[in-house]
Amino acid sequence: SQQGEEDPQALSIQEGENATMNCSYKTSINNLQWYRQNSGRGLVHLILIRSNEREKHSGRLRVTLDTSKKSSSLLITASRAADTASYFCATVDNYGQNFVFGPGTRLSVLP
Amino acid sequence: GAGVSQSPRYKVAKRGQDVALRCDPISGHVSLFWYQQALGQGPEFLTYFQNEAQLDKSGLPSDRFFAERPEGSVSTLKIQRTQQEDSAVYLCASSSTGFNEKLFFGSGTQLSVL
Numbered sequence: 001s002q003q004g005e006e007d008p009q010a011l012s013i014q015e016g017e018n019a020t021m022n023c024s025y026k027t028s029i030n031n032l033q034w035y036r037q038n039s040g041r042g043l044v045h046l047i048l049i050r051s052n053e054r055e056k057h058s059g060r061l062r063v064t065l066d067t068s069k070k071s072s073s074l075l076i077t078a079s080r081a082a083d084t085a086s087y088f089c090a091t092v093d094n095y096g097q098n099f100v101f102g103p104g105t106r107l108s109v110l111p
Numbered sequence: 112g113a114g115v116s117q118s119p120r121y122k123v124a125k126r127g128q129d130v131a132l133r134c135d136p137i138s139g140h141v142s143l144f145w146y147q148q149a150l151g152q153g154p155e156f157l158t159y160f161q162n163e164a165q166l167d168k169s170g171l172p173s174d175r176f177f178a179e180r181p182e183g184s185v186s187t188l189k190i191q192r193t194q195q196e197d198s199a200v201y202l203c204a205s206s207s208t209g210f211n212e213k214l215f216f217g218s219g220t221q222l223s224v225l
Contacts, residue, residue: 030211033213033214035214035216040218041218041219042202042204042217042218042219043154043216045213045214045218048212048213056135070219088154090152090214092211100146100156100158100212101153101154101155103151103152103153104153
C-alpha cells in the first residue's frame with residue numbers, strides 16, 4: 001500500500017511559471033524525500049527533508065514539511081521544459097524499515 | 112560502478128516462463144531494494160537487502176517471486192511461471208547505508224508477459 005499521496009495527479013504549466021506539488025502521508029516519519037522520474041527512466045533523488053526540519057532549498061527547488069499536518073510541498077520556481085517529468089514523494093518511517101512512494105504528480109512544462 | 116545497472120532493459124516472456132532480472136548496485140553500497148512500478152503508478156516495494164541478508168520481503172506479491180544477493184553485491188530477482196499481471200517495470204535501487212539516506216535507482220527492466 002502507498003502511504004504518500006501526491007496532489008495534483010497532473011499539472012500543466014507554461015515555462016517560467018512556478019509549479020507546486022503536495023504530498024500527504026499517514027504515519028510518523030523519520031524523513032521525507034522527493035524524486036523525479038523522466039519517462040522510461042529510473043528515479044532520481046532531488047531532496048531529503050528530515051522530520052525536525054521545516055524547509056529546505058536546493059537550486060530552484062524548495063521543500064516544506066509540516067509534521068502536524070503530515071504534509072509536504074515541493075515548489076519548482078521558474079520552470080523549464082526540461083522539468084517535465086513525474087515527481088514522487090517517499091516517506092521513511094521512524095524505524096527506518098519502510099520506504100514508501102506515492103503515486104506521483106505528472107508535470108508538463110509547455111515551452 | 113558509476114551507477115546502478117540493470118539488465119536486461121526489456122524482457123518479453125510468454126506466460127508460464129521463468130525470468131531472471133539482474134541488478135548491479137553502486138560499488139560499496141550496503142543496501143539494495145527492488146520495486147515494482149505499474150504504468151502511471153509509483154514504485155511499490157518488493158524486498159530489501161542489507162549486504163547479503165534479505166531483511167524484508169514483505170512486498171513480494173507471491174511465492175513465485177524470489178530475490179537473492181549471495182555475495183552482498185549483485186542481486187537477482189527471479190519470477191517463476193510468469194503471469195500477465197507481472198507485467199511492469201522492475202526497479203532496483205541501492206544506498207550506502209539504509210532507509211534513512213537517499214536511494215540511487217537503475218533505469219529498470221520493463222517486463223512484458225504475453
